[in-house]
Amino acid sequence: MLTAIIAVGAVALFFAITLGLAAKKFHVEVDPRELAISEVLPGANCGGCGLPGCSAFAKGCVEGTIEITGCPPGGAGLVEKIAGILGVTADASEAEVAVVICQGDNVKAKNKYKYLGIEDCNAAQQIAGGPKTCPGGCMGLGTCQRVCPFDAIEITEDGLAVIDREKCTGCQKCVPACPRKCIVMAPISATTHVMCNSNDKGPAVKKYCTVGCIGCTLCKKKGSEEGYVIENFLARVDYEKKAEDINAGIEVCPTKCIRDFATEGYPEGSKLVMPNSVDQAS
Amino acid sequence: MTELLLIFVSAVFVNNFVLARFLGICPFLGVSKKVETAVGMGMAVIFVSTVATVFTWLAQYYILEPFQIEYLQTLVFILVIASLVQLVEMVVQKTSPALYQALGIFLPLITTNCAVLGLCLLNIQKTYSFIESVVFSIGAGAGFTLAMVLFAGIRESLDRAPVPKPFRGVAIAMVAGGLLSMAFMGFGGMVKG
Numbered sequence: 310m311l312t313a314i315i316a317v318g319a320v321a322l323f324f325a326i327t328l329g330l331a332a333k334k335f336h337v338e339v340d341p342r343e344l345a346i347s348e349v350l351p352g353a354n355c356g357g358c359g360l361p362g363c364s365a366f367a368k369g370c371v372e373g374t375i376e377i378t379g380c381p382p383g384g385a386g387l388v389e390k391i392a393g394i395l396g397v398t399a400d401a402s403e404a405e406v407a408v409v410i411c412q413g414d415n416v417k418a419k420n421k422y423k424y425l426g427i428e429d430c431n432a433a434q435q436i437a438g439g440p441k442t443c444p445g446g447c448m449g450l451g452t453c454q455r456v457c458p459f460d461a462i463e464i465t466e467d468g469l470a471v472i473d474r475e476k477c478t479g480c481q482k483c484v485p486a487c488p489r490k491c492i493v494m495a496p497i498s499a500t501t502h503v504m505c506n507s508n509d510k511g512p513a514v515k516k517y518c519t520v521g522c523i524g525c526t527l528c529k530k531k532g533s534e535e536g537y538v539i540e541n542f543l544a545r546v547d548y549e550k551k552a553e554d555i556n557a558g559i560e561v562c563p564t565k566c567i568r569d570f571a572t573e574g575y576p577e578g579s580k581l582v583m584p585n586s587v588d589q590a591s
Numbered sequence: 592m593t594e595l596l597l598i599f600v601s602a603v604f605v606n607n608f609v610l611a612r613f614l615g616i617c618p619f620l621g622v623s624k625k626v627e628t629a630v631g632m633g634m635a636v637i638f639v640s641t642v643a644t645v646f647t648w649l650a651q652y653y654i655l656e657p658f659q660i661e662y663l664q665t666l667v668f669i670l671v672i673a674s675l676v677q678l679v680e681m682v683v684q685k686t687s688p689a690l691y692q693a694l695g696i697f698l699p700l701i702t703t704n705c706a707v708l709g710l711c712l713l714n715i716q717k718t719y720s721f722i723e724s725v726v727f728s729i730g731a732g733a734g735f736t737l738a739m740v741l742f743a744g745i746r747e748s749l750d751r752a753p754v755p756k757p758f759r760g761v762a763i764a765m766v767a768g769g770l771l772s773m774a775f776m777g778f779g780g781m782v783k784g
Contacts, residue, residue, distance in 0.1 A: 320650070428752075
């Protein structure tokens, strides 16, 4: 009994002293912000961020090599804490949410060909510029859905990405993920958007989509001069203008391309369905 | 020499630590999202398991047995491994930042990893000599790395596959891990031990 205590105690003491000395001799300065972030992280070392542990994530945050929203178990509360530590305060401007500026799903917009490749928008985009005839339209293969850390994007039955505005935290991860750049950020109070991302001229748009912006400028002429900007045959809402100016354009739009989420709710058919499942069944 | 080679092959394939003995499952599932990190983790395990084997072997035959306190084996081994990894981490961080970048960040994750402890205990159980122990530990680390890299490769491909929604993420990873383990059962019985 006594030998056991002494022997194990001696081993422990030896390591304690060695570690103590080593800690002094091999001391390395660490950014204090890194330590502070490590403390607020869940500390589960789950690897959900793709890095090998929470300390690596903290380091990435300080160095700016990883988005501070990259910690799935931390959620939105953690993002705020990290932002506080790093001093990148969620600036005074209004919070933004992502909007998919397209409503041309597989029913309303035409496809050039039937895509049966791997389920990824970037992969589809490589093949003759993607199946959707419209060069800016959502292909509904769910790349944005998979990068979203907050599960805020759904792909509708007819193959269109829809953002859940309540879940969206404005982390902007989906914006660069879309090869067609049809996800944009808009102020959370703005509920009216021009749901089109095609810069083609009116007749061309009409050929492939029933709900696209044809650049007719009626929203500006008959609605409100103030609320809209038209560039490259595509209208967009000037989010800094008053709501009544913007809403004046909704009624006059001939293709019903300007939509107000506040009065209409989400675009139709936002039932959770696997992308491509329609194709596979047929 | 043949004996050593057999020990090595057995540790890598036949009795693969992850896929046949089911040790070290946590990093196997946790750090296998990218091949790159899987390789880093694997290298760190090879390194730590070899160093840990050397020291626990010495602890067993020069401390535990002379004092007849073999029943404290697990405790002492954990103490030795944890302290050792801490020490190695500090030294590497100071002396070689490049190596620390590659390995160091994985070290805290494997301080008390079951694969490393299991390996040290197995060495004693099998009454391996010092050289045999070291070869066995390198083989075990290599087997771990092999499993990690194979699995990470599978998971990278899974990210691009049309996996049914209920199976996405960890669920399909578990299924893939199980299949990989079954594939390794094919090696069963080739080498005894």
